[in-house]
Amino acid sequence: MKKLYQALCFITCCHLFACNEAPKQDEKRPNILYIYVDQLSASMMSCAGNDWLETPAMDYIAKNGIRFTRAYTPNPVCSPARVSLMTGRFPGFFKDQKGNEVRENRGSMRIPPVGEEVLNSSLATYLKQADYELFFGGKEHLPPSLTPSALGFTDYSDDERASLASETARLIKAEHSKPYFMLVSLINPHDICYMAIREMPTSKTDSMILERGKLELSVLDQAMAIPEGVSTEEFFSSYCPPLPPNYEPQFEEPAAVLQLINARPMRKNARENFTDEQWLHHRWAYARLTELVDQRVQLILDALKESGEEENTLVIFSSDHGDMDGSHRMEHKSTLYEESTNIPFMAMWKGHIPAGQVDETHLVSNGLDLLPTVCDYAGIKGMADPRGRSLRPLFEGKNITWREHLGVESEIGRMLVSADGFKYIRYDLGGSEEQLLNLNEDPFETTHFTHDTAYAAKLEALREVFDTEWFR
Numbered sequence: 001m002k003k004l005y006q007a008l009c010f011i012t013c014c015h016l017f018a019c020n021e022a023p024k025q026d027e028k029r030p031n032i033l034y035i036y037v038d039q040l041s042a043s044m045m046s047c048a049g050n051d052w053l054e055t056p057a058m059d060y061i062a063k064n065g066i067r068f069t070r071a072y073t074p075n076p077v078c079s080p081a082r083v084s085l086m087t088g089r090f091p092g093f094f095k096d097q098k099g100n101e102v103r104e105n106r107g108s109m110r111i112p113p114v115g116e117e118v119l120n121s122s123l124a125t126y127l128k129q130a131d132y133e134l135f136f137g138g139k140e141h142l143p144p145s146l147t148p149s150a151l152g153f154t155d156y157s158d159d160e161r162a163s164l165a166s167e168t169a170r171l172i173k174a175e176h177s178k179p180y181f182m183l184v185s186l187i188n189p190h191d192i193c194y195m196a197i198r199e200m201p202t203s204k205t206d207s208m209i210l211e212r213g214k215l216e217l218s219v220l221d222q223a224m225a226i227p228e229g230v231s232t233e234e235f236f237s238s239y240c241p242p243l244p245p246n247y248e249p250q251f252e253e254p255a256a257v258l259q260l261i262n263a264r265p266m267r268k269n270a271r272e273n274f275t276d277e278q279w280l281h282h283r284w285a286y287a288r289l290t291e292l293v294d295q296r297v298q299l300i301l302d303a304l305k306e307s308g309e310e311e312n313t314l315v316i317f318s319s320d321h322g323d324m325d326g327s328h329r330m331e332h333k334s335t336l337y338e339e340s341t342n343i344p345f346m347a348m349w350k351g352h353i354p355a356g357q358v359d360e361t362h363l364v365s366n367g368l369d370l371l372p373t374v375c376d377y378a379g380i381k382g383m384a385d386p387r388g389r390s391l392r393p394l395f396e397g398k399n400i401t402w403r404e405h406l407g408v409e410s411e412i413g414r415m416l417v418s419a420d421g422f423k424y425i426r427y428d429l430g431g432s433e434e435q436l437l438n439l440n441e442d443p444f445e446t447t448h449f450t451h452d453t454a455y456a457a458k459l460e461a462l463r464e465v466f467d468t469e470w471f472r
Contacts, residue, residue: 029130029321029379030349031313032181033172034344034370035300036085037189037293037335038078038139039254041322042069042342052241053287057298058344061317065348065393067355073321074367075193075409076333076340077254079108079141082171084367086146087114087122088384092409104334110410111143113390118384124151124374126382127181134173138185140165143433144176152276160187161219163295169303181374185295189289191223192323195282196331223288224281240280241287244327246444247279253328256412256427260334271329279326286325314349318366327444336415337445341408353395362394363406363419387470405462407470416466422455424462426471436462 042048043057047062048069061067074084080091080103087093092101094111102108119125124134136148137157148155157167168184194209194216201207210217226235249271250257261267273284277325297317320343324330327339345364347353350361368388374383376390387407393400408415413427421440427433433447436459442449449455 008281016325019307023162028312028352029179029181030352030377031176031309032132032312032374032377033304033315034183034299034374035186035297035317036138036183037186037314037317038188038291039192039321039323040189040293040319040344041325042071042344043339044189044286044322048344050287052283053291056190056291057294057301058346060301061315061346061348062356062358064350064355065315065346066359068345068359070360070362070417071318071343071345071366072341072406072408072418073319074365074407075323075341076105076134076140076335077105077411078145078320078333079105080409081367082140082142083108083111083146085320086124086142086151087118088368088371088382088388089118090367090385090407090409091386092414102386103231103409109141109143113144113145120153121150121382121384122146123374123382124148124153125372125377126371126380128152130375130378130380131178132378133176133178133180135182136185137168137171137183139187140185144313147238156320160185160375162276162296165457167297168300172300172303172309173307179378181378184300184466186192187221188201188296189286189323191220191289192282192286192325195224195285195331196266196270199274199278200266202265206264206266217293219289220285223285223292235284236277236280239284241283241335242284243276243279244325244444246327246446247329248446249444251447252414254425254427254433255431256429257328257335259331259430260412267330267332270331274329279329280378281333283326284400286323293459311350314347314352314374316370316374317344317346318370319343334410334412336408336410336413336440337422338443341415345393347391354397357397359394361419362390362402363404363417364394364417365406365408372458389457405465405469407466409471414466414471416462416470418462422458422462424459424466426466434463 045058047059073081075081075091083091092103092110094102095159097108134153139160141471157164160340188230197206237273261271322340323334345366368385369385369391372388372390376392404419416424425435425436436450438449
């Protein structure tokens with residue numbers, strides 16, 4: 001991966017040198033507010049057609065801007081996704097002390113100090129060159145050299161919940177002498193993770209998580225509460241979101257997925273022992289935690305309106321990854337299924353981004369594309385991974401040539417998503433295994449088409465793109 005990255009950088013080195021030019025002063029430069037939630041799948045918004053929850057704040061952004069349905073995380077777990085957020089690179093670009101690619105949570109937290117190449121092309125460095133104020137609040141989950149403070153952000157709140165929203169509102173309404181970039185990292189609906197851990201804490205790590213997670217468990221309990229006056233039977237039959245269409249494990253499930261599940265007993269217990277009612281309760285709580293974080297987003301959007309700066313502010317909303325939420329009898333994340341990798345991505349700037357757009361075509365990476373996008377609006381050219389693209393033309397409804405494929409990595413393998421609805425996955429945890437998925441015929445990924453002769457040419461074509469353009 002690193003060799004491919006270096007080769008691409010060599011080809012585009014002239015453009016990289018141009019990235020340090022002064023910001024353009026003849027264009028309107030907005031404040032940029034990036035709201036980044038934790039563990040929210042793309043389908044978990046009422047604006048996405050989900051009738052089992054209400055997300056008026058998220059819906060407001062979609063109504064007044066653009067919502068992408070084919071947006072993906074660069075890596076579907078917390079810390080790697082956040083490394084990508086800060087650097088504009090795949091987490092797998094980085095190596096641990098033993099020279100192994102970093103594609104999982106613990107390893108990404110131990111990334112050695114990054115070099116000048118990364119620091120000089122980070123999100124923070126470019127925005128400082130554009131003379132933006134930098135603010136960061138909320139969840140970090142980053143290695144020491146990539147924390148907000150290390151990169152030059154003003155770290156204004158260590159809270160991840162209501163206090164973060166309140167502090168963000170206060171900061172938005174304060175006086176600013178120049179435009180700002182504000183990254184608001186809200187924790188929920190991540191608290192859903194604690195349900196399976198509490199059901200079967202079988203390791204020291206799980207016990208430590210529960211001991212430190214009393215607040216998280218309290219919030220989860222509130223989310224799991226059955227409405228007053230509703231019987232248990234009525235709750236499960238009428239109030240909970242139904243079990244998903246892909247409730248059962250995928251046909252010929254990859255060995256790497258099973259190894260991922262078995263690596264943590266609490267995940268194995270959920271897969272093998274959760275009853276239908278427990279999965280229904282999981283889906284109910286996940287929806288309530290999503291509504292809770294939407295309330296925090298609403299507080300922030302209300303402050304933006306009250307500040308009088310809404311029409312001078314670009315608002316971008318996304319998530320680090322999703323949650324399986326009962327699909328394939330799984331919870332948590334880290335897989336390459338849509339529930340884990342397909343994330344919400346929306347943008348709003350009144351008067352500049354046409355309202356009410358739903359983009360169901362273009363492939364977006366919130367890890368690779370955010371950096372060039374915000375730099376574009378800040379009036380400065382910025383690039384880290386040269387495959388990242390500014391989304392500004394798409395935001396503004398322009399007809400441009402766009403990527404046909406997008407890479408996604410994880411701790412169990414890598415994936416190539418194709419604009420025509422196919423996915424090619426090469427698993428590498430515990431051995432090599434490949435899959436061809438067809439979202440057009442099987443949107444819930446209940447089976448695979450790897451050995452279907454009708455798709456032999458498509459399989460070979462995606463293998464070549466995977467090897468030559470994304471994951472050499």
